[in-house]
Every structure is written in C-alpha cells, then in structure tokens.
Amino acid sequence: MSTFAPGPSFFRASHGLRSWLFTLDHKRIGLMYLCGIIIAFLLGGLFALGIRVELFFPGETIVGPDTYNRMFTLHGAIMVFLVIIPGLPAALGNFILPMQLGAPDVAFPRINLTSLYLWYIGAALLLVSLFSGNAVDTGWTFYTPYSLNSPASVIPVVAGVFILGFSSIFTGLNFITTVHKFRHPKMTWFKMPLNVWALYATAVIQVLATPVLGITLLLLLAERIMGIGIFDPTLGGDPVLFQHFFWFYSHPAVYIMILPAMGVISELVTTFSHKPIFGYRFIAYSSIGLALLSFLVWGHHMFVSGQSPLATMIFSALTFTVAIPSAIKVFNWVATLYKGAITFQTPMLYTLAFILLFTIGGLTGITLGALSVDVHLHDTYYVVAHFHYVMMGSGLIAFLAGLHYWWPKITGRMYHEKTGQICAILVFIGFNLTFLPQFVLGARGMARRYWDYDPRFETLHQLSTTGAVILGFSLLVGFINLVVSLKRGRKAPANPWGATTLEWEAPSPPPLYNFTAPPELPPIYDYTNLVYDPDEGGYIRRPAQATDTSAAGGEGPGSSPAGEPSRS
C-alpha cells in the first residue's frame, strides 16, 4: 500500500472556476449537485406554496385555473425529477459513498461529471418551459392523450426529463461499479455501511428502471413531433400502454427516492442511539428486497385505467408484500432505539420524524393498495397526502437529516444546533398540519388537481395551507442556518457525532483523495471505543488517546489533516 501525501481540503486543493467546472473529484461534483438541487427545491417549494395559497379559499384566490395547472405540474416535475430522485444518491451519495467505502473516488469520475452536466442541462430544459409563457400543464406524469394535444410547451420538458433520466442512469452505473470494485480491501459485503447497501439497491433500480422511462419519453416526443402513433388513440395507438411504461419506471422511482432515505436513517439511528444497529442483515436484505419488489407493483397506479381484473388483483396482492421489507426496517430501527443512549441533535430529530412519518405514509399506502378502497380514494387528496408522507415526509426529511448529519463533514463547519433543532420540530409540525387534513379531505371526496372546491372543504384546506406556510418558513430558516454556519460556524471536528463509518475517519472537510493515509477499517457500528473529547469537540477512538490528543485533527479548511485521531 502506498502512502498518501497529506494535502489541503478538497476546497483548497485547486483554485478558480475551471477547477470546479472540470473537476473529477466526487466531493466537488456532489457539492455542485447539492447547490443545484437546493435551488430547485426552493423553486419547487415556492410553487407548492402558490398551490396552497390558491386553495385557501374556494374559487380564485391568487391565480386562475390555467396558471394553477401549470403550478402543480411544475411543482411535481421539479420536486420529483430535479430534487428527490437526485437528492440523496447524486448529491449526498456522491459525496459520502466513496468515503464510506474507503475509496479515493467513484469508479468513473468523468462519467460522474457528465451526469452532473446532464442534470444541469435537463434542469435548464425543464425550466425553459417556465419562462416560455406557456408552461407545461399536463401534470408530472405526462399522460397521453392530453400530453399530445396540450397547447403547452411539452417538448422541452419531456426532453429535459429524458436527459435527467440519463443523468440518473450514469450515477447508478457508477455507484454499482464503485461498490463492487472500490471497497476497502477488508470490507466484505456484510461489513458495508447500511447506507451503502441502500445506495446500491437504489443504483440497481436506477439502472434497470430508468431506461424504460427513456424509451417512453422518446416515444412521447416522437408522437408529439412526428405522430408516430404508438400512444395516440386516433392513430390506433394505446394510451394505457403509456401508463404501463410510465409507471414501470415511476413506481420503482418511488424506491429510488425512499431507499437511500432508509439508508441514511439506518446510519443515523444507530449513531445517535450510540448503540449497534439491530438486525444489520435484515436491513441490508430488505433494501434489496424492496428494490426487487418495486418492479412488480406498477399496476397499482392503474386500478381504474381499464386493466384486467386479474392483473389488478395480482398487483394489489404484490403491493401488500411491499409492507414486509418496509416494516422490517421500521422494527429494526425501533429496536435499535430501544435502550440506546439517545441524543437529540438536529439530525436525530429529523430521523425520529422520518420514522413516524414513514410509518404513516406506508400504512396509508396499504389502504390504497386495497382494491375496493382504492376505487373510492383514487385521484383524491388521500393519495396526495399518502405520497407526500412518503416522498416528502420520508424522502426529503431524510435528505434534511443527512444534510445536517454530513454538513460538518462536507463544509468543516458546525451549524447552530439550537436553531437546527427548533427548525426540525417546526418542520415536523408544519408537515403534519399540511398533510393530515388532506387524508380527511380525500376520504370525503376532494379530488386532486382541482383548482376550485366545495365550500364544505374550506376549513380543512385552510388548515393545510397554514401548515404549508409553517413548513416553508421553517425549511427556509433551516437552510439559512446552514448557510450562516459557513461564515460563523464553529470548526467541525473529524467525528462530531461519534459515528463509526469510514467517512468520519477523514478530516472535515476531507482532502482531495479523501484520506490522508489508507484508512484502517474500524469495526462497524461498534461504539465501545469511541469517547467524547471536549478539546476536540468530537469523538475519538480510545486507544489513540495517549498519543494523539495533542494533535487536534480535522480542523477547518486548509489546516493540516495530519492529526487524524483514529490512526495511531
């Protein structure tokens, strides 16, 4: 094994705009993803607030019905394709995955950079529609035949999503290869962090499902531009075939959103309980199980689209089986919490919120998978509330948990803890206030995507809008807290939370190739030797105490990372 030259942090390793635009470093690429995704998130959030404000009163509140259709379409498309799908794998995953494996980079750094640029090109195309004055109004699902006839600028948006799909495929391909070929030599499959298992399962879905979205959107483009006739009923095509193709991708895509979230939560639950994870193998296998099952349930989106009753029953039964691996994870997390030495820092508050919200989101999914109930609830606010519990309440909350957890590692700065905690609690309250009333609305018959509604739904809509405002405000303050920490934050130690995975063995922020020396592989999820060092402001390993405490390692950008306390 060769040794590493101790270098400056990856921020300082090279300078200038070019050094960022042409970087091959997974950390810089992850960071550039993160910036784009957070901007997209704010934009998508603004549309969400617009939708909620419009629904405060029945009839027109701030915008007309056409603008409303455009707002919910762009909210959905931005949040799904630009934020949640790339959020955890491409942004945080890119930063963390190679480090958790003890690797210097991903397997294909240039492909990694390519997928970043594809993301930005796709995002630009998606947003072109916004400024064309004729924004897309088809809903994020682009169902035919409306997407073929809509006067809106469907073509750039569909082309944008097509390109975003390739960004996602390349990330998945890169991650699978990285996990296979770049693990620490002593890291066997069952010594991998659970986050890696989750990202691996996610990558499998990205590679296997996204191409089907690609061909679907390509055919949709061919249909709109050239009238190829495959989905257009007036030409003998079949619009339901579009739905099958679309959901063959888009249902697994739900697992692209939730699996990495579960991975993050698995890491955080054990770290902040300071107790080994309960049921490691069950959590690992259930990630793979979910990835496989995700391909078998797409038909439950089409119970009322004219599927055969037999197919509908099979899809319904398969949908119920998804509950098994999901519940395995929840039970294991709860068992990890049991008798743990739990500390309630910001990431842990988001984690606990995730467990509660995911449970609600998962259980309401089962009611929707039941055939007779679904016929009543299909396309109502119940569905809206259900998938927001899963996609936002779970997917995005886990993203926030991960962002707060790895923020010190990424930036080398600690954010203001109290503000972070208050925001986490407010996000939880605001979220529930927004979406719990929507379950009631949906069960009482309020259809989704409607601009107007019956006055009897007014109170529940107003509760929901109030919650959305609280949610939006607390998210904004949470982000400001993070940004302020860049200037004002205390310098982060190498291991502020007492975590056992390899990324915490590197200085904060890490040097160019992540580790100043080839890391030793510490026993995973074993907290016995980690002790809090007040001088360091973080955790160090006990055997290292005698020799290494003087060289306080892992300081801010530019400091020498030579004193990494874990290596003696």
Added chain:
Amino acid sequence: MSHSAHEDSGQSPFIAHHYDNARHQFEAGKLGIWLFLVTEILFFSGLFVAYIIYRYHHPEMFEYANRYLSVKAGAINTCVLIISSLTAAWAVRAAQLRQRKTLITCLAITVVCAFAFLGIKAKEYAHKFHMGTYWGEDFDPCETPDLTPIDCAERHEGHEAAAGKAEATAAADTTAKPGAEAAAGTGEAAATAKPGEVKLPDRVAAGVPPHTSYFFSLYFGMTGLHGIHVLIGAGVFIWLLIRAIKGHFSPDYFGPVEYAALYWHLVDIIWIFLFPLLYLI
C-alpha cells in the same frame, strides 16, 4: 487498495490514478459497460413490448404488412452486421496481442460495415417513403405489397407509369391477381368519369388491413432507434481507429476496444431480433 499515483509503475499512461493497476481499471470498466448494456436492453424493451402487444391484437395486419419490407435488403444487412461483429471481436484479440496492423484493419472493416449497413438502411427508408408507407396518419401507400397500384393522395413520381401499366395489364388479362381485378373494376368506372385518368381502388378495397400504419410506426421506431445506435457505434469505432493508429492500445490497456466491441455485439444482437420480427414472420 492503494490510491496514490501510479506513474512510477511503468504501466500504460492511460491508467487513471485512482485505480490500483491496469487490471483494476479494466475490470471496473467491464462491469460498467455490462451495466450499460443492460440499460440498453431495457431501453429497447419498451418497443419490443409494444410489438408483442400489437402483434397479439392484430396478427393478420403484421403478416400482411411485413411483405412491404425487402427480405433481401434485411438479409444483406444481417450479414454485414455479423461480419462487423467478427471484426470487432478480432480487434479485441489483436489489441491484446499488440498486433497493431490487424487491429487497425479490423477496426477499419467494422467502420466500413457500419456505414454499409446505414447505407442499405437509408435506401430501404427511401423506398418506403417513395411508396408512401409512412407511420401514423401519413401512411398512404400507393401500392400493395404485390406492387398492385392503389389510390393514394399523393402520387409519387414514377407511379403514374406503374398505374398506367397496371391498367393495361388488367385490361389484357382479366385473370390477374385479385388486387388487380378490383383495380380493373373501379378503373373502368372511373374511366367514364374522367377520360385519361385512372381511378384506382382505395386501400381498404385492395385488402390493406386497418392499422397497417401501426406496423410502420414500429418498423421506423425500432429500426430508427437501432440505426442511431449503429451511427453512434460507427463514431466510437472511428475514435478507436484513430487511437489505434496513434498506438494507444497495448496488452495493458485495451479496455476501450473490448467495451466498444461488447456494445457492437449488442447492437448486432438487437438487429438479429429485429430482422425476423419485422421482415420474416
């Protein structure tokens, strides 16, 4: 795993620094290309599923419509692609054995075959456009697969002569093919209405099944997407050819040749499915 610079190890200069050695890089790349090929199969799978569903619903239409295609052109193209697959595989071996001349020859033949395939395909497309067998609502053939002229909105150049000949044949030989018989029948009726112009049967009367346009949606969709892949492959092999001439490849570093060859075999195999599905059955 060692992560530092490898410049000292005397390996090919194309081994990236984050790999342990040439073998590590090759194996990572090979896994990567296989995963990419999986995505390609799934990418095409959408069209194959559409084919299965519509064939199941309209088997008679498929059996009729595929007679519009030229089996000869398809068969020649199949041979062209199989030869190019052989040379692509041979190129890998040549790179592994440092046989530079063989490598360059094989890559060059592969490129030539790729363009030969595209040329034949372009001729086929041109013929289809000429006949009016487009996809979607533009589907408006001026002939049946048996070359019996039928009525179409836009009579393309050369069809007037054919139509005139058909009329003559129909008049001379009343025991012609059933399509021609119908043509003769309506032709007589039309002749009285407008002298000098022949009224041909429309395509329903000539026995062209409904939804035949759908076959051409699939035909152009599948072969078009495949053609784009051939074009990309040709570009990749030209790039490899340039690199081979520059002498970049060695037994330590032949990954790109092998990855491109694998991709090329996939493109080949997709055609091997397309040929019988569209042309033969």
